[in-house]
Amino acid sequence: MEFALKALIMRQERMNSWPSLQERRELHTHELRVLMTTAGIDPQGLPPELRVPWKVVLDWDHGRQYDARSMPRKVARDMVRAAFGTGGVVEWLNSQ
Amino acid sequence: MAEQPVTPERVSPERFAAGRDYLTALHSNGLRPEALMWAWNRQREDLVLLLVTSLVDRVGPEAVYRTLFQAFDSAVTPAAIDPWIVEVYSPDTIFAAKLERSFELRLGGGTLVMADGQHQRNAYFTLMAERYSIVADWVYVRPEPKPKANEQLAGWRRFRRHVEAAAAA
Numbered sequence: 001m002e003f004a005l006k007a008l009i010m011r012q013e014r015m016n017s018w019p020s021l022q023e024r025r026e027l028h029t030h031e032l033r034v035l036m037t038t039a040g041i042d043p044q045g046l047p048p049e050l051r052v053p054w055k056v057v058l059d060w061d062h063g064r065q066y067d068a069r070s071m072p073r074k075v076a077r078d079m080v081r082a083a084f085g086t087g088g089v090v091e092w093l094n095s096q
Numbered sequence: 097m098a099e100q101p102v103t104p105e106r107v108s109p110e111r112f113a114a115g116r117d118y119l120t121a122l123h124s125n126g127l128r129p130e131a132l133m134w135a136w137n138r139q140r141e142d143l144v145l146l147l148v149t150s151l152v153d154r155v156g157p158e159a160v161y162r163t164l165f166q167a168f169d170s171a172v173t174p175a176a177i178d179p180w181i182v183e184v185y186s187p188d189t190i191f192a193a194k195l196e197r198s199f200e201l202r203l204g205g206g207t208l209v210m211a212d213g214q215h216q217r218n219a220y221f222t223l224m225a226e227r228y229s230i231v232a233d234w235v236y237v238r239p240e241p242k243p244k245a246n247e248q249l250a251g252w253r254r255f256r257r258h259v260e261a262a263a264a265a
Contacts, residue, residue, distance in 0.1 A: 033140060043180050048165075051179075055161045059183055061227070063191030075186070078158040 001057055001083050004093045005035040011096075012039065032058055039096075050092055056082035057089050106143060107134045107234050114176035115145055119236050121173045126254030127151075130187050130242060131195065134234035139227045144183045146228070148195070150242045151252055152186040160184055163259055170262035187242055196239040198230075 009027065010018070021028050029035065036043075036058070046054060056078060065071070084090050107115075111134070119132055131148035151160055164179040166172075185192045242248075 031139065051165055052158055052162045055165075055180065056157050059157075061191075063194075063227075064185065064189050066186070066188050067190050067193040069188055072153045072186075074156040075153060078156040082158060 001032060001060075001089065002030055002035065004090045005032060005039055008039050008093050008096055009035065032060075049087060050089070053082040053085075053087065053089050053092075106136055107231070111143070111176075112234070114174055115236060117174045118145070118177040121167075122255070125167075125172060125258045126251035128243065128248070128251060129237055131192070131239040132235075132237040133230055135183075135228040135230045137227050138229060142181075144181050144228075145177060146195075146230075147182055147184045148187050148192050148239065149184060150187050151248065152184055153188065154245060154249060155252060157184060163256055166263055167255075167259045170259060170265075172259050172262045187239070192239070199238050 006018070006027070009015075019027060026034070026038065043051070043054060043058075060079060082088055115132070115134060119129070122129060127149070129147050129149050131146065133146050135144055135146045136142075137144050149160070161179065161184065164173070164182060164184075168175070168177070168179050185195075187193075187196070
């Protein structure tokens, strides 16, 4: 997800290499919402069918790892589908 | 940039009332969160409504969020709570476990009752290693045990039926 967003920023800004920390400090982040904003994507302006995949993807953080058991398959499948499935976030980012 | 202090005023009375209305709407339509509260996301510096439910594990996050968006669109839940600010966690996640442990201090009526028995009005606690700060007064539902699957899924099916009926109307 992070790479897909960063690739979109590179395409938008016609970069041929990733800028250094000194050049573009704000791009050196793993925070998807920050990268989303930099890429000019407004959650409120997304097509309705993309709200759920984006929400599932954006909410992922370390706190959502499972404590004393493995992640249920249903949760894992939903996360992978939201990111990489047909109609998912990466497919949409690649089409922008 | 210095971190902004977290104070109860970050959740306005209107916002608190909106969250309470949201909980009422969820309850009356069949969805009973195992925890619900406002939290200050220190990384993003914004407020989120934390909703803990084992439905995440039972029906998947996609179905939960899809239904919350549909409920919002069809006015089953209040317009003041956009699902984009609702963050849903399974009670079995690291975060929810830390949240539950934090509540072992015993929270009641906007007052934290500390382990030594002293009351601390409007106290807030920070979940270490996580991104949220939570004030005692922001809590609607403190972490509760997981409901039985059959009871919870019956409520979930009722919630979905109501949302689908409202969307079709």
